[in-house]
Amino acid sequence: MSNVAKLLCAFARKLGGDIDEVSDLPFTEESGTDGMPEQLYVRHDDEMLNQLTSWLLQRQHIGLISPYGTGKTALREIAARDLGSRDDFVVTMIENPNATTERGLYETVITGADTAGYEIDTTNYSQIRDGIPWATAETREAVGEVVRAAADDDVTILLIIDEIEDFPAELLSPMQTAADLGVRLFLTGTPDGKRRLAKFRDTLDSRVRYYERIEPFSPIDVAEYISRSFAYMRNESYEGQNPPLFTADAIRLIHDLTDGNPRGVRLECMDLFARAAFVWRRSDRPVERINITPALRRRGISMS
Template identity: 65%
Template sequence: MGETVDDHDRDDEVGDRAERVVDRFRQLREDDRKRRTHAEAGVVLDQFDAVEQRLLAFGRALGGDPDDVADLPFTEEAGRDGMPEPLYVRHDRTLLNQVTSWLLQRQHIGLVSEYGTGKTAFREILKRDLGDRDDFLVAHVDNPQQTTARGLYERVLRVAAEAGIEIDPDNYWQIRDGIPWATAETKQAVKEVAEQARAEDVTILLIIDEIEDLPEDLLSAIQIAGDAGVRLFLSGTPTGRDRLGDVKATLDSRLRYYEGIDPFEVEDIAEYIARSLSYFRGEDYDGESPDLFEPAAIVDIHDRTGGNPREVRLECRELFTRAAFVWYRSGQDVERIHITPELRHRRFGMNQ
């Protein structure tokens, strides 16, 4: 019996795949030749360049278009802007419901949880979501450990001014760029804009992170702002709450605390991975299970991290990098690369 059309199609497909693999190895050999030619740049810098290029190539093979490694999946914590909205896993519904209720009631709020449990991600979502509402003005102090009391008051005043709530300059001795010069007068100005905001049914919300590391004089300034009518959202570790109670018991007593953010369950990790890969490819998250990661690998990630979101991200990043090494060394099509628990135990370098 002679060959069929299907036989020819299969032969063509195999031939095409073989040709792609050969072309890819030719390109990698050329990259290695160029890298050796420029080895005078230094062995460490040379390795940086090689690893970066192969990680980016793996990302492109997966369907993304990264310009540098910070664009790859699971790297969002490397930036100071926090987690993008599409990557946030809304796994702790009790947290969302309770904090939302307190915000609507204009309570002072304290969010207390261990490191890596998602406070920063929640803060970023809170800033963006409330920043889109007409009844909230959100002030967030960057680098609060290095902020002075006057700097904190100034941040509140500038956020208010951007919304059209300004102080009466006749009430102050000296003003520069719309802000009273004297620290004592900036306190009075904060009270003035808070009263105006309340009269317009607007809440000024001051978000401060890492209360465990704040200097005592800044804690005093935070309390003064709260007394003046600004609503507070403070976050930190249980150690931070204990310190707040010891140093500023009156401030501590005014906060409504939410303690402990739930860790990720296995299905939450799967959602985070799927969201990350979709976001990387410029696609909407559709609720489907993630590709690339085998279900057993997701269970293993949960077992290793206890569901701590930060540790989950770091573990996913490590496994993603190892998968890139396997892809580079094997020459296989990216569709055949799968992350399994065993990948975590393999030892290899990108140049092997």
């Protein structure tokens, strides 16, 4: 561990954090591979979830469209968690599109359905491996089988695909096929992804209902995110407590600098947290006397 990392971890422990490594620090969740912890969701957008669920129940496909860093991933995870807890949805997801084949896309749907109790009749297929038909054409048929079985129980099978702007071109047609078989699609991406989908096939694009109203963080949202981050670091529950370290002026500055872009907010918060750690080390003040103010961002901070 570098000297800078050791300093940041020591500062966090002084603030009550249960810190073993840099990835445990506040404001670092986006660098991990497991997504944002549920405890850090600032806003649980009930209106969005109700609208998306309504569209899905109307047999619509959903497109969640917004520029990079505006919170699509967090909102997608909220929707996946909430819909996955319902009895009328089976939620599946393409985790690594660039390592997925046509057969792999269909297998994702079949495996998710099997976990929910919708098994295929293996006697309908010529060769089965690990519970999945081996031939791509037969995996396609199996998708139709599990979708029909789920529909008989009024259950919707949902396939979530992230970053549609970077989705491999060779998988766009299988994605369309899955949709034709009755799988509901939940697509997330940037406006470029929406344009790419429309260019690929108008028939699919015309059936996608787009949600493009992800609002940026307000100053109150920034303050809540900071409070939740410290509570999570301390293994505490968030109970509406005020943010430690960060003054109200610093929170307004973060909002103004980032226009409320959630990714920008995280980066600014991490930078200011690091600056506060250097001030703490050099000043030898008790940690309770360290404050993050706008002036701290303007100071030159040497990492040596």
